[in-house]
Amino acid sequence: MLGMGTLARKVFGTPNDRKVKSARPLVAKINALEPEFQQLDDAGLKAKTAEFRARLEKGESLDDLLPEAFANCREGARRALGLRAFDVQLMGGIFLHQGNIAEMKTGEGKTLVATFPAYLNALTGKGVHVVTVNDYLAKRDAEWMGKVYAALGLTCGVVYPWQPEDEKRAAYAADITYATNNELGFDYLRDNMKSRMEEMAQRGHYFAIVDEVDSILIDEARTPLIISGPSQDRSDLYMAVDGLIPPLAEDHYKLDEKTRQVTFTEEGNEAIEQALHDAGLLPQGQSLYDPESTTLVHHVTQALRAHKLFHRDQQYIVRDGEVMLIDEFTGRMMKGRRLSEGLHQAIEAKERVAIQPENVTLASVTFQNYFRLYEKLSGMTGTAATEAEEFAEIYKLGVVEVPTNRPVARKDEHDAVYRTAREKYEAIVKEIEAAHEKGQPILVGTTSIEKSEMLSELLKAAGIPHNVLNARQHEAEAQIVADAGKLGAVTIATNMAGRGTDIKLGGNVDFKVMEAIAATPDEHPDAVRARIEAEHAADEEAVKAAGGLFVLATERHESRRIDNQLRGRSGRQGDPGRSAFFLSLEDDLMRIFGSERLDKVLSSLGMKEGEAIVHPWVNKSLEKAQAKVEARNFDIRKQLLKFDDVMNDQRKAIFGQRLDIMRAEDLEDIVRDMRHQVVEDTVDQYMPPKSYPDQWDMAGLAEALRTGLNLDLPVADWAAEEGVDQDTIRERIIEQSDTYMAEKAEAFGHAVMRDIEKQLLLQTIDAKWREHLVTLEHLRSVVGFRGYAQRDPLNEYKTEAFQLFESMLNALRVDVTQKLGQIRPLTEEERETMMRQFLAQQQTAAAPALVPAGAEDEPPPQPLAGFDADNPDTWGNPGRNDPCPCGSGEKFKHCHGRIV
Structure with missing residues (x-):
């Protein structure tokens, strides 16, 4: 018997069904206009853009222009890229224009979808920002989709780190600008530190389309963007405090893995206080509870967090003597990102690498508050439905699930739960062996670098060739992902959010063509492409026959979205595929969130060594645990936002x-x-x-x-x-x-x-x-x-x-x-003195040309007496255009006084 809710949905349809239905008449209008736009020549497409702009000025709205503008853009993309947008892609574009999040499965062509609303909204002349998760994707998409905009008579720019100022201003002045969320946020802060209008890069916040919107607006929203300057060096104190943490006993601190908090117990407070007295860091007779001890308590607490909450090859890696943070959601290194309030320095002390000085905040903003500056905001992702409440409450964004172009043919299996991690990994290796033997490509998802490398060792021992993709192989990312769909390929990867390169069955044609052209430079590129495409068609059929891409996840993540992103790598565009999750009671999520009851159940069932429990109920209970964690994380972000709103x-x-x-x-x-x-x-x-x-x-x-x-x-x-x-x-x-x-x-x-x-x-x-x-x-x-x-x-x-x-x-x-x-004007006497000094400097600067051959060069600039690069108090008080006190010969503003 059907429940009331199910019955009502059958009769009235879900809210999502109604939204999709409402967009179909618009798609039909765009399709009806297609023959008319196909008859235009290239100049005709650009003339249409000018016509649309004129009509806007006369009072027509963007909604009035939508069918014609989308039809023009579809034709522009067909000519520039050879891609004709499907109806569902047009639908995704309509939802984005309306200020929604379009949830589209992986491989549905989100990059092309963004061109439609970007083109339509750029007609206003106010500028459109398309936001991506990394610099590689920003440059790739700007170059790729820039051809479409050029065909329609619009300009396209890309913003990236360390870009020359004039080039950056030109990129923001373009009709459509591609950039990462970090660079947009930092440019906003930098602009608000400039002293002249003409130096500012951004020209307003009209409309933003955010790719991988869940990753940017939710996962990264907890970390504010901060522009900072150096403060005094306290590396000796960090090293001294760090040495006091390893001797602590387990009853000296309380570790709460659910909330990622660690605190000293009463015994711990006494032990650390005594250790500080013994080390001479805390004066005799002074207690940790005294107001004078505030700084020391802060240092000790951060050192404890560095040792107990942050682990090498999980939350960070050490590369070239530097502690690099790892993004827990994408598995990428976050170059240039540092933990605040001395925590990063505490980790550097733990790892015995050079301790960078703490920084003083010059300006900061959270992504939530930066993106709420836009008059209109929209986003695309493969997974947003689970966070729909947060998008609605914080950003006023609706989530619309866009149907796939072809039905999903992927087979999603129930989770298999093992008693121990050892049994789980043994089963995973057997599963990989079986799939590898029949030539099925496998993508194995892990949650940390440590686990990806441990699994890699197991596969080496079993003699299975494979690739590993984690923060250490950051540079080879696109190549490894492109190869992941080849016959028999085995790829171990940390989280796959926002990788940007599709896993295509049989491998990526473009990458194969580039490799072949490099290997046979004498052969004509067209001939190479024809040969590779013929080979690829056979490879693709062989992979499909083997069952398509098999996504094997070794653990459940705290967030259902991350699991869905990994799953979504398989079964793109109607391809066959398979996904499975192998779990154990020793996994973090299972261990922290109620595995004891499940352990008792499994024991009473008399499970044998190496056996797994596979049941829909297990899936349900796991999803409930994940939903609880998501709700808690949402509450944390909401609370952070309330505090940040005050500052905002x-x-x-x-x-x-x-x-x-x-x-x-x-x-x-x-x-x-x-x-x-x-x-x-x-x-x-x-x-x-x-x-x-x-x-x-x-x-x-x-x-x-x-x-x-x-x-x-x-x-x-x-x-x-x-x-x-x-x-x-x-x-x-x-x-x-x-x-x-x-x-x-x-x-x-x-x-x-x-x-x-x-x-x-x-x-x-x-x-x-x-x-x-x-x-x-x-x-x-x-x-x-x-x-x-x-x-x-x-x-x-x-x-x-x-x-x-x-x-x-x-x-x-x-x-x-x-x-x-x-302030006062200079006297005549002071003017004359300054003029004499200026002329003397000019003569000195010109002197080398007049020095006879063989004469000694003028001595190089010397550092200021007592100059210490890590202690700004020793730098004197140089002006922005004075020589840097370090003796480099450069202006202070370009050297130690540079604002980064």
Whole structure:
């Protein structure tokens, strides 16, 4: 008997079915227009783009233009790439344009799908960003799909790390820009550290299409992007503290693998306190609970986390003497990424590699808040349905499952659960041997580098040839994936999220052609391609006959999406395939989430050595455990976002203010208002409202005006006059300060003065914002303890963060007013001295040309006395354009003063 929900779905269809149904009439319209667009010549396609733009300006909407624009784009892609989009690809494009996430299975051609909404939305001239997960894919897709845009008369750019500034600005100025999420976020932060509009790279946030949207907006959303600068070096302390952790006993700390937390027990606190006393790191008589011990407690806690939560070849690898983090979702190295709050340094101390100095945050943003800047957001992935609630709640994005072009023919088997990991791996090797013998290509999924290499050793012992793809083989990634579908190929891979290269049955034709051309350079490329394509057709049929790609997973991941991504590598475009998960009760997920009950059940069933339990109930219970973990991770991200939203509101206010300042021609009114406010606050401080003259501190006021406004005023004489009150004195001070600044502007010249005001305002805002970020970080780390006093940490954080922000704005006013009061034009004598120094430098620079042959070269620049590259306190106070104190001869801004 059918349940009520099932019956209702049969009658009315699911919400997803209704969305798909609603898109079919639009697809029919696009198809009906195809013959008309096929008749246009190449110039006609470009003329259509100009026509669409003109119609937009006259008031038509993008939705009005959609059928024609999609038909034009389909024809452009057919001519430029030889690819004609299927109906389901057009449907995916429609959902993306509407601001949804299109869930499309692997191999359904998502890269081409993105061109349709990108082309349509680029007609507005506001720029479209297509976001990918790595630089290789950004460059590949921009080059590949750029041909389509060029055929339609649009420009396409690509953004990548260390790109020259002018090239980067040109890429953002293009109609469609391909970039990674990291580079977009960092450019946003860098732009908001620039001092002139023309130096900014991005031109707004109109529409973004995010490829592998679940990986970017969910998996990576927990880690904020941070631009930082160096602070003082404390590597000796890290090394000293690190030596105290290995001797600890198991009862000295409590490890919670579910929440990935580790804390000292009471016994542990006593043991570590004694060890710190013995090592001379904690003065005798001082306890870890004293306020003076805060820094030391922080170091000890991070060292404990480095030893107990972070393991080599799982969370990180050591390469060329550097600790490189590994992305747990894609299995890739995250070059340039570092853990914050001294944790990375603690791991470096543990691994005995060079300890990089800690950094001070200059600017930061989370991906959640960066991508919520866009007016319209959409995304594509093979797996999003399990996280639909998070997409809806945080990004206001709906998820639509797009039907496949051909029915999925893959056979998904039930999970096989073994008692021990040893039994599981023995069964896996046997399964691989059986499939390998009949020529079936196998992709084996593992969850860490360590496990992929352990399995590799087992296969070597069994004499099975194979490839291993993990963070160590990062560079050969595309080649290994391209070969994974060849007859009899065995590939062991860490997580397969966002690999970007399809596993095609029989191998990748393009890669085979490139190899053959390199091997036989005398043969004509067309002949090589024809020969390879003929061979490939036979290989493909042989692989299909062997059963297609077999995906064998060695463990369940915490997230169902990662498992589905791995599964989705097989059975693309209606190809045959098979997938199976081999698990054991010793796997992390099973061990942490309730394997004891299952162990009892298996024991009572009297399972023999090497036997597995295979049942749909096991699948269900595992999926429930995964759903619990996903829900917990969502809660963590939601809580992080609530805290970050507080800072985000302040970030938007500051960045908005910076933009207004950069755009403004004249800031005289702003600095005048700041000055007047400073005068009012100063007068209120030394002459409190509603107070009597004998309570006024006129000497203090006079001194405050001297330091704050550079004004020497007879305020004490004014106060002695008959009938003078606070308002009179305030007005006189304001009048005098306005006159003083007007004279200063006259002396400098109005244009110069306006430029000084602009640069000074921007520099002071940046300095104050950096200090504010550090203060907020400290507040965030301690506010959790307010929970013990029955106070909500989030509300406490909001209140105090707002107060800190107000204090920062007050300090900003005071600083700007003080600096503007102190600057002055150079005297004639100072000008002459500077001119003499400049001419002397010019002569010195030109001197080598006049030195007779054989004369000695001028000595190279020397480092500043006492210069230490790791300690900015020893660098002096060089200007941005001064020579670097390290003695390199380069400007400071290009050397140690470079902002990275």
